[in-house]
Amino acid sequence: MKRLTFWLDFISPYAYLAFEQLPQALEGISHAVDYRPVLFAGLLKHHGQLGPAEIPGKRAWTYRQVLWQAHVHGIALQMPASHPFNPLGLLRLAHACGPNRHVCEALFRHVWVGGLEAADPARLQALQQQLAPARDPGGEDVKADLKAAGAQALAAGLFGVPTIAVDDKLFWGADALPMLRAYLQGDPWFATGWDAAAAATAVPVRPARG
Template identity: 40%
Template sequence: MTIRWYFDFISPFAYLQRARIRELARTQAIEYRPILVAGLLQRLEHKGPAEMPDKRRFTYRHVVWRARERGVPLRFPPAHPFNPLAALRLCIAAGCSDAAIDAIFDHLWRDGLRGDDAASLAPVAERLGLDAATAIAAPAVKARLQANFEAAVADGVFGVPTLVADGEVFWGEDATAMFEDWRRDPAAFEQGEMARVAQLPVGVARTPRAG
């Protein structure tokens, strides 16, 4: 079974899930797939939580609370949302290695530093043995990021972080335990109420307001 982890460095929840992903990767192969989540939101015509002021405030406070609850060091970058393209491309240029993923996440979310261009990521790139400007401008890197996006769309991904395996999608840091339960007993997700809600009819659909 192929397990794919889709993530974007813009997501603090991906940072919070990262430790559990490392643990899972000790016993099963996981493909790391950095993607630009803004592209998904645009494709699906969704708003991100940071685009709604009240939800933005709650989400940020929830992230801080969740990190404290789990004992994960966290400090938000100077501004959020930020443009994560440079960080995503640097990760791909470094082979999406554990060292690269951890270094970029730690730079942004543990240390609370900028990572929206080559200059701000230069110290991380240097530790990874790369030149930031050269790495993020490479055509092959850009092509791989686009391929990851198309794969995410094909897998039915609608947000990050998301684990995908055997056609099942597990979205969000708080769905990690659900994924682990599914791995232990996938048949339980095809029975009873789990099976019924998967086919539940729509009772009413919201229609866009004219004008």
């Protein structure tokens, strides 16, 4: 049985799409998934990057593409009333509950189904009552868990979400699910292609200056 770690942030529509498609991608494969919520903004800050929603043209394209992908795959998705938003309340609630698939599904659908304000305090309070976490989402132990998850993600080499880690490999993005499935099914390409691709891009190409 393969053990997978699914790194996610509820602010990411791509993480939601990957979450919804994961059971089909893993169908027929013996596996266990550890769901690991992490602050996407922390990864971006560490790598000196802007999020897709912080770049005007990319923001518009991202929203169009995720709505199209949801349409193609038959996934219910409506943009929340405000995006981006502060996801800390959702991330802490996940860690307070213990982030299994049931909990993550409730949190993702809170954000991406219905088109409401994801960070609305009243909605968050109602969601907390529904999930009945074993720990206080505002407790220092939960905050420490979320911070530790961020450190673990960076130590594992993450730069974005969703990322699924298995063995020594990271599969980034909802569109990487077919590649993940191929690896888990033993596609022979991975014996040489994975490392060869990385070696070919080991030295960054700097743009020419005229």
